[in-house]
Amino acid sequence: MDQTTSSYHQPVLLIECVEALAPAAFGVIVDGTFGGGGHTRALLASYPEVRIIAIDRDPEALANVPSDPRVHGVLGNFSAMQRIVNDELGAAPDTRGSVDGVLLDLGVSSHQVDTAERGFSYHRSGPIDMRMGADAPASAADLVNTLGPNELRDLIRRYGEERFAGRIAEAIVAARPIHTTTELAAVIANAVPAAARRGGHPARKTFQALRIAANAELDALSTGLEAAIELLRPGGRLCVIAYHSLEDRIVKRRIARGAAACVCPPGLPICACGNEPELEELGRIRPTSVEIEANPRARSAILRIAGKVAV
Ligand SMILES: C[S@@+](CC[C@H](N)C(=O)[O-])C[C@H]1O[C@@H](n2cnc3c(N)ncnc32)[C@H](O)[C@@H]1O
Structure with missing residues (x-):
């Protein structure tokens, strides 16, 4: 598949990421979520000496890797970044x-969402798949059609922060087997009270929950952050773009923990940990209204930037 970057995926907070990664201009950057390659291409254009290891778990994304000797594409999960x-x-x-730099632009690409057969969209009819790649532990159809009602409720509540998780899980179990995304979306819509159908699509949070679970996204993020921090040289930069609060909370807490001077349990009269911060918090950036107008999928993005410090 040979698509231009913007038809595959329009990159978010592009200039901000390129600027944040300037200290890596003469070194190696890991783009752990290559997607359509928008960030990688901008880094290559801005920093002629840079080398990029471009990782994505989706083989369709890897087909976008430019034939440039400075880039090497790897099919894999960024949780395995060290290997x-x-x-x-x-x-x-x-x-x-x-x-010298690590970039994680989390979640799914527009290409993945817009391809009905991938099963990510509640607007387009397709199989309930939602796997980003063959390494995903389950398809969303497996979860929808086999989990018990309590497990399904807990999954939807935990990964979708959906207040009607119980009603939705019961409705899904009663309607099984469910074969298509639009069938599933209709079951969910009918399960929530009419008043709750007004604020965005009623299936949005449940689809998010199924996608996160199918791809074990939050585990990959926690492991990937540890690997990235370990791999960075002092002065190197970590840039992570999150699109919902579950992701952003993990990033925010990990950076805050790495930047903390003291990690003693609360209540100790004096510091006894002798901890040295490994990170420096360098900023939190939201897209401008101009970017959101041009690319509505940027709306929920939060970029967090951290620098590795010598320990
Ligand atoms: C938001 S898109 C990245 C877009 C990219 N920055 C660009 O400019 O085109 C997220 C990409 O990360 C990939 N991805 C998500 N989680 C991953 C993981 N744990 N390991 C590797 N790739 C992952 C998805 O398959 C998707 O292609």
């Missing part, structure tokens, strides 16, 4: 400090 960087740089066994 991938090891393989690419031959830095085994110690990859600490071998990378």
Whole structure:
């Protein structure tokens, strides 16, 4: 598939990410979520000396990797970033400090959402799949059609923060087997009270929950952040764009923990941990109204930037 970057996916907070990664201009950047390659292409254009390891778990994304000797595309999960960087740089066994910048632009691409057969969209009829790649532990159809009502309720509540999770889970179980995304969306819409159908699509949160669970997204994020922080050299930069509060909370807390001077349990009269911060919080950026108008999918984005400090 040969698509232009913007028809595959319009990158979000592009200039902000390129500027934040300036300290990596002469080194190695890991783009852990290559997608349509919008960020990678902008980095290549801005920093002629940069080298990029471009990771994506979706083979369709990897088809966008430009034929440029400075970029190497790897099919994989960014949670395995340490092994991938090891393989690419031959830095085994110690990859600490071998990378100058890491970018994670989380979630799904417009291409994935807009391709009905991938099953991410409640607007387009397709199989209830939602796997970003073959490494996903389950398809959303497996979850929808096999989980017990309590498990389904907990999943929808936990990963969708959906207040009608119980009613939705019961309605799904009663309607099984459910085969298509639009069938599922209709079951969900009928399960929520009419008043709650006004604020956005009633299936949005449940679809988010199924997607997160099918792809084990939050586990990948936690593991990937640890790997990224370990891999960065002092002075290197971490940039993470999150699109919902569950993701952003994990990023925010990990950066705050890394930047904390003291990690003693609360209540100790004096600090006894001797902790040295490993990160410096460098900012939190939201898209401008101009960007959101041009690209409504940027609406919920939050970019957090951290710098690795010498420890
Ligand atoms: C929002 S898009 C990235 C868009 C990209 N920055 C661009 O400018 O085109 C997210 C991409 O990350 C990939 N992805 C999400 N989680 C991943 C993970 N844990 N490991 C590898 N790729 C992941 C998805 O398959 C998708 O292609």
